[in-house]
Amino acid sequence: MSACLLSYARTNHPVADYAASPQSDDGRFRNVRERPAMGLGKSLRLFWEVVLNKPPGTAPSDPLPVVPLTRAELDAAPDRSLYRLGHSTLLLKLRGGFWITDPVFAERASPVQWAGPRRFHAPPIALDDLPPLRGVLLSHDHYDHLDRATVRALADRAEVFLTPLGVGDRLIAWGVPADKVHQFDWWQGTTVDGLQFTATPAQHFSGRGLFDGDRTLWASWVIVDPPASTEAAELRLFFSGDTGYFDGFAEIGRRFGPFDVAMVETGAYDRRWAFVHMLPEETVQAHQDLGGRVLLPVHNGTFDLAMHVWTDPFERVAARTAELGIPLSTPKMGERVDLAAPQPTEAWWRTVAK
Template structure:
């Protein structure tokens, strides 16, 4: 294709994306004057984040289109372990299933809890354009059992999936969100009685499981004019003898140490490790920072998330796994990186197998996983 024509097509794509993002504008954004994080109509981080600006943002977008490395996406299908409704019901308490990106299904106190559920083919306002999944979800929404609660970290498209929320809410009893994100759900048709919204350090206990929305360093928005009108958060999850930390999306900051002092140690940390770049250091962590965050919150086992499902940066898709594995080994940190659909025990997960280096194999059901002792 002639270079001039390709440039015209790229500009057209960018304009289409901009129009879709403009339509997501919320003209009547909810106000939260009671929140220390809410200042002059916007939520903010404890430390000011570096702003790219329009010129730098356009340069980054241009690189995404024209300078994307060939290995930013897998060259062949990645291994996925298929799950069924029966499999999940039979799984022991204290289990965790990785469904993709930052979507985790936890079984605690005999109930199921789902983090940042994204099941759509693309993490985008358009389902024909934008980051496409590397793999299908290990289980469809229709096959999921009743979900006691959905835990949301923020409102970006790779964490808050409109279509998934609409399909899920009839079988979900509770939606736990940072401030403002719950209002989006209610606007979409989720009954308000199901939605609970929290500021940092606030939380609730449901069915014997305690949830606390903790600080994170990130940003929010689904359109061009609604930036930071909703809050972002990490989450502390406590059930009997089990403690799990879910970072959501975040840059590295001092808040991790405060979380560790208040709620650590954690049996398992689900820490963002992927979609990083030197151009956005304040809102996504480099792998060495992900490891330090794990240490700061006093984690035992580290499970790197926010990788392996979508192409959201300019690094090779396998790089986050390789770098965090090497860093963890060098510091003696036990690391578990399950395949998509794999069941692990939160208390005693298996060590990482390096599955991302292997070709895809025939999908295994949960019964086969249990037989192998995973």
């Protein structure tokens, strides 16, 4: 929530008209289930609380355990490897190519780098040390998911950028070659190197300034890696981006599930804005709706964006999945996850002082 409240300093308006989209209404995108109106007064009160009235424990006092990564390690990694680099930034190796989700390497999730939510940890690998990317997958345009400096650095090093409608217009305005940018409405997608990508619904919002709210679309993503040989099994992945809980998860599960690994947000939540960010128990329910096998929670452990203790997303998701017998993967930042057979992970956050 705070990343949106802070995003008032500047913006780039989309350059295209998306009136033909079923999600478009009078120049702005909308959710299937209407989002409650916040109002200026309530928004300002929330801004005051989230930014200036933090309770203790929303950020760690000690460094987080981070597994450093090198280019050589990544090049040598087998296919179907995943590395969590922070927040919702995931590096995946699929069919010999690297894909990155919502890449944010900035020090702060903010329109300016002298104020705003600051990282708990450095990325496991520097931006300049990343291998060439087959593609970048973006969920929406908030500052903790779309970092202008990172995108501009990747403009010549990534071959394709897959985005929801309007988000790609921002990239083009920032200097990404237009022929690399591919934009999609919900339920639309493409195939790259045999990998199938589909933009799917999410319950969220967008905007980077005071006057551009909901002018770009938000989305979750389905990634399907069909069998490349008779020995390999199909791999189905889900990446939620940001979202509140809604019945769209069940529909995505019906159309594309079950999923081998679901990377689903749990973090930066509060009951006052649960319609755009799920509570941890809702994250687990969404995973069940999707038909997920292994749950890998994201959108936590990197930025202080809400009022909860920073370990709360991990603890609550771990407790609920343990009750239900759902396999949970909580890798350290930089730790490799085998997507074909995710290995057990430890509760690393319990070793860090609150």
